[in-house]
Amino acid sequence: MKRTYFTEVKGLSDQIVLVRKGKIHLGMKAISEKTGKEYPTATRYFVCPEEVKKVYGEKPTQLEILLPSDNPRICFPQAYKYYRKSVGLWCMGNGERAQRINDDGKLEEVVCPCDYEKQGECKHIGNFMFFLPRVTLEGVYQIDTGSIHSIININSGMKMICDLYGGRMILRPALLSIVEKEVTVDKFKKVVFVMKLTPVVNADFVPTLSENSRLILPPPIQQKYEEQDLIPQSVYEGDNSPIEVEWIPEAGPETRLADLLGFFHHQDKELSRAWEKTIQFFLAWGSWADATVADFLAFAETALGRANPALADLTIEDLRKIFSKAKKMQKDQTKLSEGEKNGKNP
Numbered sequence: 001m002k003r004t005y006f007t008e009v010k011g012l013s014d015q016i017v018l019v020r021k022g023k024i025h026l027g028m029k030a031i032s033e034k035t036g037k038e039y040p041t042a043t044r045y046f047v048c049p050e051e052v053k054k055v056y057g058e059k060p061t062q063l064e065i066l067l068p069s070d071n072p073r074i075c076f077p078q079a080y081k082y083y084r085k086s087v088g089l090w091c092m093g094n095g096e097r098a099q100r101i102n103d104d105g106k107l108e109e110v111v112c113p114c115d116y117e118k119q120g121e122c123k124h125i126g127n128f129m130f131f132l133p134r135v136t137l138e139g140v141y142q143i144d145t146g147s148i149h150s151i152i153n154i155n156s157g158m159k160m161i162c163d164l165y166g167g168r169m170i171l172r173p174a175l176l177s178i179v180e181k182e183v184t185v186d187k188f189k190k191v192v193f194v195m196k197l198t199p200v201v202n203a204d205f206v207p208t209l210s211e212n213s214r215l216i217l218p219p220p221i222q223q224k225y226e227e228q229d230l231i232p233q234s235v236y237e238g239d240n241s242p243i244e245v246e247w248i249p250e251a252g253p254e255t256r257l258a259d260l261l262g263f264f265h266h267q268d269k270e271l272s273r274a275w276e277k278t279i280q281f282f283l284a285w286g287s288w289a290d291a292t293v294a295d296f297l298a299f300a301e302t303a304l305g306r307a308n309p310a311l312a313d314l315t316i317e318d319l320r321k322i323f324s325k326a327k328k329m330q331k332d333q334t335k336l337s338e339g340e341k342n343g344k345n346p
Contacts, residue, residue: 018068018129021139022049026178026195044193045178052141055134063176064200065130067169068140072158075129075169078151080112082122091122126151128195130176143195149181150195157197164199173200278323299326 008014025047029038045059046052056063067075080098082091091100093112102108116122129140145151161169177196182189282291293311300309303325304318314322 016074018074019139020129020142021136022052022141024048024052024063024141024143026143026145026193042193046143052132052135055132061178063132064134065174065176066133066171067158067161067174068129068131068171070162070168070170072155072162072169075158076126076154078124078126080117080122081125082116091116095124124148124151126154128154128176130174131171145195147192147194149183149192153194153196157199161197161199164201174198175200278319281323282326 025043027040027042028047030041031037032039043059045061046056046063048056048060052060052063069075080091080093080095081089084090087101091098091110093099093110095112098110098112098114099107100110113122123146125144125146128143128145131137132141135141145154157174158169161172161174165172175198177198178193179196180191181194183192184190282296297309297311300314300318300322301307303322309318
């Protein structure tokens with residue numbers, strides 16, 4: 001038997017931990033004049049370590065950052081967490097299930113969230129990690145937040161960066177800011193300070209967006225399309241193999257067709273363009289402006305004469321039949337409308 005030289009240990013070698021250089025806070029401890037006890041208070045700026053203050057000043061409200069990974073759950077892990085003084089992290093969950101240390105010191109699975117969350121003892125926490133290139137690249141800095149608004153803002157910012165750069169986030173420049181947000185608490189409006197993440201894009205990068213990005217574009221303005229402009233003849237002359245389509249993870253029957261623009265990828269660029277133009281045609285067609293994937297598949301079922309067609313299984317011939325059916329129906333509707341305007345019976 002030939003010796004195998006193993007280079008990794010299953011369950012160990014795949015565990016990746018970012019090297020943390022320091023922590024940045026969104027508040028500080030103050031002393032109560034009445035009780036003399038410490039209590040946390042929010043600030044309108046980032047509370048930073050000394051090495052960061054040397055670059056950004058004492059009270060920065062913006063930080064220039066780079067993301068350390070393409071994986072959003074490495075950059076910004078989020079979970080329900082309940083800490084106890086005796087054991088530290090006692091329970092952690094994802095909103096459906098959690099793992100908790102029982103009386104025997106072993107982990108047991110429980111339903112999440114539970115009564116501790118309702119009592120305010122367990123909270124959802126996000127740990128955002130990033131490089132500060134103007135300070136150091138020797139490790140990441142971390143900011144912890146339990147703010148729903150900050151968590152949503154950062155998740156949304158990462159999604160935008162990912163879309164802009166064709167699915168990549170690592171070492172892409174972004175701006176992390178503290179901004180004011182008006183919220184309603186107990187029927188009263190108040191101003192809170194939340195984090196916001198925005199991509200940094202210069203003018204030179206804009207011309208490349210159409211090729212490299214996956215941004216969701218708005219529906220096109222209604223206009224007449226000629227069939228040859230929508231689906232090139234060369235597409236029809238290709239083979240009849242299934243069309244490979246890469247979908248956004250959350251796409252489903254209720255996903256709007258408009259939200260699929262920019263997400264068609266195939267090794268044949270002309271074929272990808274045909275899919276894009278087909279969807280644009282449907283969106284420009286009056287009542288289809290707010291159509292969903294389920295609506296499109298229902299139409300495809302009628303056009304093809306077969307039950308339950310799947311988007312990824314549609315062939316070039318299928319696409320041509322769907323388009324021809326749609327084109328004919330649009331012409332019939334146009335004739336009907338013109339007849340009604342002229343006082344003629346259909």
